[in-house]
Amino acid sequence: MALLDIFGRDKAPKSANVAKERLKIIVAHERNARNAPDYLPALQNEILNVIRKYVEIEQDQLLIDINDDGNCSILEVNVNLPK
Amino acid sequence: MASIIVVTSGKGGVGKTTTSAAVSMGLAQAGYRTVVIDFDIGLRNLDIIMNCERRVVYDFVNVIQGDANLNQALIKDKRCDQLFILPASQTRDKEALTKEGVKAVLDELTQTFDYIICDSPAGIEHGAQMALHYADEALVVTNPEVSSVRDSDRILGILQSKSHRAENGLPPVKERLLITRFDPSRVAKGEMLSIQDIEEILAVPLLGIIPESQAVLNASNNGTPVILDIKSDAGQAYQDTVARLLGEERPHRFLEAQKKGLFQRVFGG
Numbered sequence: 001m002a003l004l005d006i007f008g009r010d011k012a013p014k015s016a017n018v019a020k021e022r023l024k025i026i027v028a029h030e031r032n033a034r035n036a037p038d039y040l041p042a043l044q045n046e047i048l049n050v051i052r053k054y055v056e057i058e059q060d061q062l063l064i065d066i067n068d069d070g071n072c073s074i075l076e077v078n079v080n081l082p083k
Numbered sequence: 084m085a086s087i088i089v090v091t092s093g094k095g096g097v098g099k100t101t102t103s104a105a106v107s108m109g110l111a112q113a114g115y116r117t118v119v120i121d122f123d124i125g126l127r128n129l130d131i132i133m134n135c136e137r138r139v140v141y142d143f144v145n146v147i148q149g150d151a152n153l154n155q156a157l158i159k160d161k162r163c164d165q166l167f168i169l170p171a172s173q174t175r176d177k178e179a180l181t182k183e184g185v186k187a188v189l190d191e192l193t194q195t196f197d198y199i200i201c202d203s204p205a206g207i208e209h210g211a212q213m214a215l216h217y218a219d220e221a222l223v224v225t226n227p228e229v230s231s232v233r234d235s236d237r238i239l240g241i242l243q244s245k246s247h248r249a250e251n252g253l254p255p256v257k258e259r260l261l262i263t264r265f266d267p268s269r270v271a272k273g274e275m276l277s278i279q280d281i282e283e284i285l286a287v288p289l290l291g292i293i294p295e296s297q298a299v300l301n302a303s304n305n306g307t308p309v310i311l312d313i314k315s316d317a318g319q320a321y322q323d324t325v326a327r328l329l330g331e332e333r334p335h336r337f338l339e340a341q342k343k344g345l346f347q348r349v350f351g352g
Contacts, residue, residue: 014273019229020280027236027284034240 032065040066047077055081085193088200088328089218089256091242093234095205097226098263101299102321103202104132105310106222109325111166112310115197118157120169120188122214123204124179127171133160134306135168144172147184153191162311167196177210189217207241217247220257223287226264227276235260236285259290261324266295268340278338291324293317294337 033040044064051057063078090103100123107119120143121129130136135158141151146169153169160166169188172179192199203214215221221242225235242256243249249256262281269275282289298315302308310325312318316337323333 016270016273016276016280019276020284023229023232023276023284026233030233030236031240034244 029063029065032067035068036066040064051079057081085196085199086220087189087193087218088198088220088222089203089215090200090222090224091203091211091215091238092205092224092231093207093211093238094226094231097224097231098293098299099205099224100129100132100202101303101309102222102224102261102263102293103129103200104308105318105321106325106328107166107198107200108160108163108308109310109321110198110200110328111160111163113325113329114165116165116195117198117200118167118169118192118196119200119202121171121202122180122210123202124171124175124177124210125173126204127173129168129202130158130170131306132303133168133308135160135170136306139170142170142172143188144175144179146188147179147181153188177204177208177213180210180213182213182216185213186217207237211238212241212245215242215246215256218242218256219248220259222259222261222290223285224261224263225281225285227262227266227270227278227281229276232276232281232284239285239287258287260285260287261291261293262289263293264295265292265337267338271340278335289335290327291320292335292337293320293324 044062047064048057048059048062051062057079061080065076067074067076090099090106092099103119107117111117119129121127122143123129124144127142130139138158141156143156145151146153146156157167157169160168189199201214201218204210223235223238225231239258242258246256248254260282262278265278266275270277278289278292294316296315296317298312298317299309302312309315309317310321313322320337323336326333
């Protein structure tokens with residue numbers, strides 16, 4: 001096994017890097033959600049239903065965040081439409 | 084006036100009780116009068132890690148409910164006369180802990196102790212929130228693994244919003260990161276998050292790194308806090324951690340993978 005490691009090295013991305021990238025995204029998302037108003041999940045659901053009137057998308061294709069930008073808050077809606 | 088330190092993590096099984104036992108023993112050995120409280124009501128384990136499970140008569144909930152006074156419930160450690168253990172109740176549920184009850188016990192302890200270590204249960208529910216509520220400092224115990232890091236971030240959020248200090252606009256709880264079960268050889272292979280990765284994600288100052296070590300299981304088998312195993316890597320790492328907690332500057336150790344011999348490299352293992 002160790003011999004094979006030496007010759008066939010570095011084909012797949014290192015799992016530690018994958019872990020780091022996944023964590024950065026989820027932690028940033030959850031930190032935003034922590035300070036988010038209570039109506040956010042309901043808002044997300046309604047936006048999802050409006051979009052679905054026109055295009056069928058999966059739930060995870062809609063990302064919604066509220067970012068505090070000093071004197072105002074920015075509602076960020078990210079929708080991935082299927083091709 | 085005691086310093087109240089909560090040992091917390093969100094995730095279970097990362098080393099909170101091991102750390103509570105080691106750190107409290109380390110502080111007591113340094114001459115500070117220290118009490119370590121088990122907040123894991125219903126699942127007490129600090130007593131067995133500290134080898135005093137057969138000496139428990141009264142517990143934390145008995146004291147809160149007035150069935151016993153503190154002196155009856157505190158167990159004096161047989162190895163260090165500066166260290167006392169306040170065991171959790173094994174029979175009642177976590178709701179028996181009230182903010183007022185916890186505060187009354189901490190207020191009494193703070194009169195005569197230098198350090199109060201609160202060993203938190205896993206999770207983010209009532210028991211964990213009670214353990215961290217009155218903390219001045221928090222040791223966030225994290226394994227280099229995705230679920231543990233994520234849960235640590237969650238508990239940091241609770242420290243920043245639901246602790247007594249946060250709710251009353253006092254200076255925030257001093258947060259410090261303790262990375263446990265660290266394996267530098269796996270980091271070198273790209274199989275484990277590095278210290279820098281975890282620091283970058285959690286953005287909390289690093290207090291210590293405890294290497295993955297066989298000494299930890301041996302210590303718990305024997306009911307000896309691993310910090311007393313001074314020959315072991317984990318024991319030494321906890322000694323460094325306690326020294327840093329007391330303000331001493333010490334470089335981090337056990338960051339390099341042990342070199343493997345040619346035989347091991349060719350045949351693995």
